[in-house]
Amino acid sequence: MRIYLLKTPEFSEEQFQNVYNFLKTFKGPLKFSKINLDFDKEKFPFLFYPYINTDYKSDGKKGNFKQEIGTILRWKEIFSLSTYYRDTVKINKNDFVIVLTDRRNELNWFSKFDEKRNIFVHTSDWDAFTNANPKYPIAYQIVENVMQFLMKLESQSPYNPYIHFQPTGCMNDFCQNKQEVILKLQNANICETCIAKIRHENIDDKIVQQVFKIFDGVRNELVYKNRTIEQNADIKLAITVTKKNEIFIGNLEIRLTPLRKTLYLFFLENKLINNHGILFNDLGDFKIELMNIYRKLAVEGEMDILKTRINALVNPVEDRFSQEKSRINSIISDTLGKNIAKDYILSGGRNEPSKINISNDLIKFQQ
Ligand SMILES: [Zn+2]
Known part of the structure; x- marks a missing residue:
């Protein structure tokens, strides 16, 4: 199963390479490919010009636009990039296409998948929460979304029993802020309920093992090397x-x-x-x-x-x-x-x- 990584123009080439280099060190059925694709200005003006209007309609009930957080990409705009790559290159429909972007998106989500194996991951603003290189949380989010798609968490909604709104340290904790995401990354876990769902969906054991290895790799960087920033010391957990x-x-x-x-x-x-x-x-x-x-x-x-x-x-x-x-x-x-x-x-x-x-x-x- 191949996982193609794309980036929007503002995401640095260096960090793009870093994320790819980290992920490809973990061997298993998930094969990562870094794609250098220059998006066309005519075709994708929203990537180049701020406040440009597109024909993509925001998903009505979710489209809380906020001017103060800058130019926001709509989910459909981001997914149009992966769809474009998918259609142009004619990749296998079982493969995943990931878009990495520094740009904020309409609900300010950290990452999201759609029903066609397209995923985006928001790549900026991690520095305030960890001293570890942001490539680790970014890599985690890529793999997390692939797993969530494979275990058929079709909707990332409050009604899905496998999305935990009360944090449990599981991959499927719905995190409201990046600080909560960092704690989830430090836990590197998938809870028993979700493991049962993974078994139920017959996901290849080798994929699950590879994912746990990646999670452990991320966790090692965030926890064992103790690079969480001083600010964390002020957090008082019950x-x-x-x-x-x-x-x-x-x-x-x-x-x-x-x-x-x-x-x-x-x-x-x-x-x-x-x-x-x-x-x-x-x-x-x-x-x-x-x-x-x-x-x-x-x-x-x-x-x-x-x-x-x-x-x-x-x-x-x-x-x-x-x-x-x-x-x-x-x-x-x-x-x-x-x-x-x-x-x-x-x-x-x-x-x-x-x-x-x-x-x-x-x-x-x-x-
Ligand atoms: Zn769980």
């Missing part, structure tokens, strides 16, 4: 513990083993009672509390085994606690990026109380 004891920070799930989750939940619950944190040496006083949480979370194991593990955790001779604490903290940092993570990790050095620093009003237990 910690939510669901009825099923899943831990979400913002919309990102922090996935921990039952024992680590026990520790984290214990510190979270304890913080609401005592905001000073707990010294490791005092942790042994809380064996019953720890055990009560662990029993709810552990999927298997006799009581004796669970007790042994909790005893080992609080035992000052063994060093289980500091090992588990540092693993929990690195998982949180990997998920959120270091800047944001610092208020959510278990802080405190070896002889200091361990505590989670986020303010209590941002902690929510959904039970």
Whole structure:
């Protein structure tokens, strides 16, 4: 399956090349081609002259034009470019044609696909949200739209059960702003509901694997290299513990083993009672509390085994606690990026109380 990349004239050739170079490093059934197509001024005047009128009608109910955000391309104008390429070159109808454009579009969407495998991705304004090169979010959006087409998310509307208006960290989260998109990219995930839909539509496993590799590649750039900008440090995300004891920070799930989750939940619950944190040496006083949480979370194991593990955790001779604490903290940092993570990790050095620093009003237990 070939994915042809086109660009509108103002999108820089250098960045166009960057996006292509990144995508083509991931081998699999999705083959990317960079097309250097000079659009004709006569045929496509809206690409060259501001405020020009075209015969393309804006999609009535969606056409909220806003002068203050500049010259806006209509969705139909953008898709006319991919249709033009498709018709001129007579490509296979199963192939995708992507238009990359810095120009804003009528509803200011970040990307969109149509019913004929045409896609556009808005390429500008990413700098304010991440220090990572915008080629990564752009590449993600290309692949996201290909997947959404293949899994038949025909309409990107609120009535589609696979579009999540409550963010879940899934590819199909409907993001209202680019900051939310960045968090989605950092999560690099497709939720179980959407994976079931992918299976239902019989999408080639190799495509799914390739897509996950690309998502991981994007995530590595955004999270592990910690290039999220300082501005992110000011964002205060709520910690939510669901009825099923899943831990979400913002919309990102922090996935921990039952024992680590026990520790984290214990510190979270304890913080609401005592905001000073707990010294490791005092942790042994809380064996019953720890055990009560662990029993709810552990999927298997006799009581004796669970007790042994909790005893080992609080035992000052063994060093289980500091090992588990540092693993929990690195998982949180990997998920959120270091800047944001610092208020959510278990802080405190070896002889200091361990505590989670986020303010209590941002902690929510959904039970
Ligand atoms: Zn989903």
